[in-house]
Amino acid sequence: MGETTYSVEIVVPEDADSERAGEVVEIEVGEEEYVLAAARNEGLWLPADCQQGWCTTCAAELLEGEVDQSDAKRYYEVDDDEDMTLICTAKPRSDLRIRSHQHREMLEHRAEYDKPPGKSKLG
Amino acid sequence: MASEEKQHGSGSVEPGDTSQRVGMEVIRERGGDPEEIREKLIDAIGAEFTTYYYYTNLRTHLAGNEDYKEITEDARLEDRAHFELVMPRVYELDGMIPNDIRDFADRASCPDANLPEDPTPENILEVLLEAERCAIRTWSEVCDMTRECDPRTYDMAQRILQEEMDHEAWFIELLSMERDGEVNPAGHFVRGEPGDAPYSKNNPFNESA
Ligand code: FES
Numbered sequence: 001m002g003e004t005t006y007s008v009e010i011v012v013p014e015d016a017d018s019e020r021a022g023e024v025v026e027i028e029v030g031e032e033e034y035v036l037a038a039a040r041n042e043g044l045w046l047p048a049d050c051q052q053g054w055c056t057t058c059a060a061e062l063l064e065g066e067v068d069q070s071d072a073k074r075y076y077e078v079d080d081d082e083d084m085t086l087i088c089t090a091k092p093r094s095d096l097r098i099r100s101h102q103h104r105e106m107l108e109h110r111a112e113y114d115k116p117p118g119k120s121k122l123g
Numbered sequence: 124m125a126s127e128e129k130q131h132g133s134g135s136v137e138p139g140d141t142s143q144r145v146g147m148e149v150i151r152e153r154g155g156d157p158e159e160i161r162e163k164l165i166d167a168i169g170a171e172f173t174t175y176y177y178y179t180n181l182r183t184h185l186a187g188n189e190d191y192k193e194i195t196e197d198a199r200l201e202d203r204a205h206f207e208l209v210m211p212r213v214y215e216l217d218g219m220i221p222n223d224i225r226d227f228a229d230r231a232s233c234p235d236a237n238l239p240e241d242p243t244p245e246n247i248l249e250v251l252l253e254a255e256r257c258a259i260r261t262w263s264e265v266c267d268m269t270r271e272c273d274p275r276t277y278d279m280a281q282r283i284l285q286e287e288m289d290h291e292a293w294f295i296e297l298l299s300m301e302r303d304g305e306v307n308p309a310g311h312f313v314r315g316e317p318g319d320a321p322y323s324k325n326n327p328f329n330e331s332a
Pocket of ligand 1: 087
C-alpha cells in the first residue's frame with residue numbers, strides 16, 4: 001500500500017518576491033513529507049534557510065487543515081494558536097490550504113509574544 | 124560646471140558625504156538590498172558564533188575518540204574564522220552585531236548544537252552533521268542573495284560554503300562508520316593544523332580572521 005498523500009493548496013501572495021506571486025499552486029504531499037520540500041520538488045520555489053524549523057524564514061499561514069509540526073526545533077503554542085506554520089518541518093495531517101511568504105508576519109508575531117528571535121530583527 | 128564641482132562624485136552620493144556609503148549604493152543600483160543582506164549576515168554569523176561555542180562542549184565529550192575530537196576541533200575553529208571573516212562586512216553595510224549576546228544567539232539562523240541527552244559519539248556526530256547542513260543552507264542562501272549584486276559578500280559566502288561542505292563530508296564519513304559500520308569516504312582529510320580554514324583564511328580581511 002502506498003503512502004497517504006494530501007492535497008495542499010499554496011496561496012502565493014500578490015506582493016511576494018516570487019515569479020508565482022498571485023497564483024494558487026496545488027501540490028500533492030505525502031504524510032511523511034515536508035510541505036516545503038514537496039513544493040520545491042514540484043518546481044515552486046518557496047523561501048527557506050535552516051530547514052530545521054528554527055529560523056522562521058519559511059513561515060506560512062495555515063488557512064485550512066492540520067499539520068504535524070513536531071520536527072521543528074523551535075515552535076511555540078502561540079504559533080499554533082495563530083495558525084502560523086514552519087513549512088520546512090510541517091507534515092500534512094489533512095488536505096491543506098496555506099498562505100506562503102509570511103516571514104515578516106511571523107517575526108512580528110514572535111516579537112509580540114516575546115519569543116525568539118525577538119525584536120532585534122525588526123529594526 | 125557641475126562636473127568641476129563634483130570631481131569625485133559617485134552616483135547619488137555627494138562628494139565628502141560620510142552619511143551614505145557608495146559600497147551600499149552600488150548593491151542597490153544592481154537590484155540588491157544591502158540592508159536585507161546585512162541582516163541575513165548577522166543571523167548567519169550568529170550561527171557561526173553559537174556553533175563555535177556549542178562545538179566546544181561536543182568536542183570535550185568525545186574523549187577516547189581522538190580522531191573525532193580533532194575533526195570537531197577543526198570545524199569549531201573554522202566556524203569561528205567564519206564569524207571573524209564576515210563580522211566587518213556587517214559594519215561596512217552600516218550595521219552592528221547586537222549589543223546583547225542573547226539577541227545574537229536568538230537570531231542565529233541555525234539551531235543550538237546542544238550536547239545530546241545521551242552523549243554517545245554517534246549522537247554527537249549526528250548533531251555535528253545537522254549543524255553543518257544548516258550552515259550549508261544558510262551560506263547557499265547568502266550566495267543566492269548576493270551573486271548578481273554584491274561580489275564582496277558573495278566571495279566571503281562562497282568561501283565559507285566551501286568549508287561547510289568539507290565539514291559535512293567529514294561528519295558523513297565518521298557517522299557512517301560509527302553508526303552503520305560503513306565506509307563512506309569524505310574524499311579528503313582534515314587540515315594540516317586544526318582551524319586552518321584554507322578558504323576563509325586564505326585572503327583574510329583582518330589579522331584576527
Ligand atoms: S527554513 Fe528555517 S524554520 Fe523553516
